[in-house]
Amino acid sequence: MATWQIAVILVKIFLIVGLFQGAVAYMILLERKIAAWAQDRIGPNRCGPLGLLQPLADGAKMLLKEDVIPGYVNKPLYILAPAIAIVMATIGFAVVPFGPAGLDAPTVNGNPIHFQIAPNVDIGILYVFAIGSLAVYAVILGGYASNNKYSFLGGLRNSAQIISYEIPLGLSVLGMVMLARSLELNDVMSWQDRNGLGPIPAWGVFVQPLAFLIFLVSAFAETNRLPFDLAEAEQELVGGFHTEYSAMKFGMFFLGEYLHVITVSFLTVILFFGGWDAPFLGVEDTSWIAAVLKVGVIFFKVTLMVIFIMWIRWTLPRFRYDQLMNLAWKALIPLALLNLVVTMVLIQLFRGVG
Amino acid sequence: MLPNYGFIGLLLLAAVAFAVAPLVVVALVAPRKWSVEKGEAYECGVRTTGETWVRFRIQYYVYALLFLVFDIETIFLYPWAVSYLGLAEAGFGLFVLVEMVVFLVLLAVALVFAWAAGDLRWV
């Protein structure tokens, strides 16, 4: 591997990690502003114009507060849990393209520059799910190590919720995988760009509408966002699995959750909204102007998705726990299986029985 | 192939650094004033009684087992989904379709069985 390749990858890693940590800080501000708007309040407005310096103040507060570790916790696991949360949230992003990657990557002196940290990883989506299935450790360990009843029950609830919704999440993307014949996310994007009927693009949301709904609902549950935030139902369980966490360790759980929201938004946009696909952009444009436009389009769509997720929070009430489990096992999983069978039969019919 | 996973390894290093750095900074700058009350388990101000390990519903366990089975099923579906169109072009379309439908129906029957047995009811 040449030196310049390592330089490029380091630049990508620092750009992405730094950008997303900054984005998370401003997402929290955005969330508070949206909350204020939904509740007819003003929201944070003391730090800088329009409260734009609020994230800095929040960050300083997290770092400067006393880091209390209660006396009865299992200390190694107690410290490990938030670290797992943030590490898994960060490395889950490795295979997610944030611009043109693979075939349509722009080139420098004939060498393609992929807008993806780890390009050409065959197992793409599967990698994201593998990392996602490891993220449940943070919840279980946080709940277990805190030695607190609220944490324990919150951790149990949350982990049962996460594993239940992993199944419909995994089943719902299979339709798009079947059509694109690849687990790589950039292949899924270029498939959506290359197909389609005239002006209507073959976005996942049109091709697989049921799968899109299942994916969206499961993704909300995976990120523990309202209406699925039963683990931290304040009225019952205080903070859920992170009741005993304070200062920066709490902040790390928080950061992990928002990074998760970003990853999920990227996945939704890539799988079901065409990623960088726009009417004026195609997979065959490999110029740098097209690449910049594609990055712009994908970030625009992701921003809309993030705002949608925050908006939902103030629109729907919280589920009851039995409703939550019933939704996963009695509605989403059977529907996902049905969607799968219908999709494969339709594919077989459209290409002629052979 | 290995370099691509090496990139993930580099990202992992960066992620670990991002997890450790704030803890180090906190250990250096944050004040530390220990008191007995701070060390207690939080229970809304009331002194905690009894064991933390309260008994919880066996349903969690049932769902974990169900999840296990369906997770393995999903893993089998991925290579199938990737190769489906290719196999169909090679003339095996109907064959692998029927094969997978049989595979899925078995699981669906099992799910219906669990449903009928009342395992999916949160009592």
Added chain:
Amino acid sequence: MTLLDSRDLALIAAIVALGWVGIWLLLPHRHGGVKTARAYRVGALLSAIAVLLVLPYLTPPGDLLARLFFYSFSLLALLGAVLMITARNPVNSALWFAVVVLSSSGLFLLAGAQFLAAGTVIVYAGAIIVTFLFVIMLAQSHGQAIYDRSARRPLAASLTGMLLLGALISAIIAPGATRKDGDPAPIYSVGAIADQPPADGPIAAVTAQALTETSRLPRPLEQGETPAHVAGLGATLFTDHLLTVQVVGLLLFVALIGAVAIATPKAPIRPDRSTASSSPGSATTNPGGVS
């Protein structure tokens, strides 16, 4: 005919003996009693030597970086395994198991088996160990039980385990363990089946292939050849290994029925039901609390 030379035999015997004593010392006491710190230190030293002695039997991949990763993953997996067996707290045990699984996945990646690596992480680390943790929390209603703090038959168990390990190493390094050139080559792809003349039609071709032996080791990669991708794996799995896949489906079906059978909640026995029904006005509380 001797399969192994005396040097290998001596080394394997040393691994078995050192591992036996080391792990026996590291394991909890038979009746949950306390062991001295020196016993643990000696045990850790002996086990570490045994683990290091295993390393020469591993065949590392090509270049320096891959070799570095290979040895770190292997060491991590072996140490994780020792710690998993000897940990007192079952939760720690489960976490060390997760370390073993993750480092094995790293080894799979180095061998080019990406799908297997991801599948192992999802199924083992993401599902099986999570189920273990649930069960541990379910069972631990009163702190650590005596059966968690004691080992049942530490001496016999560690000897059996190490003997199995020795047998495994011998079997792997013994000559003749890998396929020879003269053996019939298994079929690896759909294309190869299509080239076969006799059977008429694709379905007959596949069933003919599926009924033959499907458990042969894959052939080694040729120079410059990339390993099969996920699509290739799917093609092989769902045509050549048709019966295997269906048997797996059946196995999962049986497993689910079994899980339902052992864990179906019975109607709760409430001793106070008669009194509660006799006085309908009294408020009924849920004794279990939130969960």
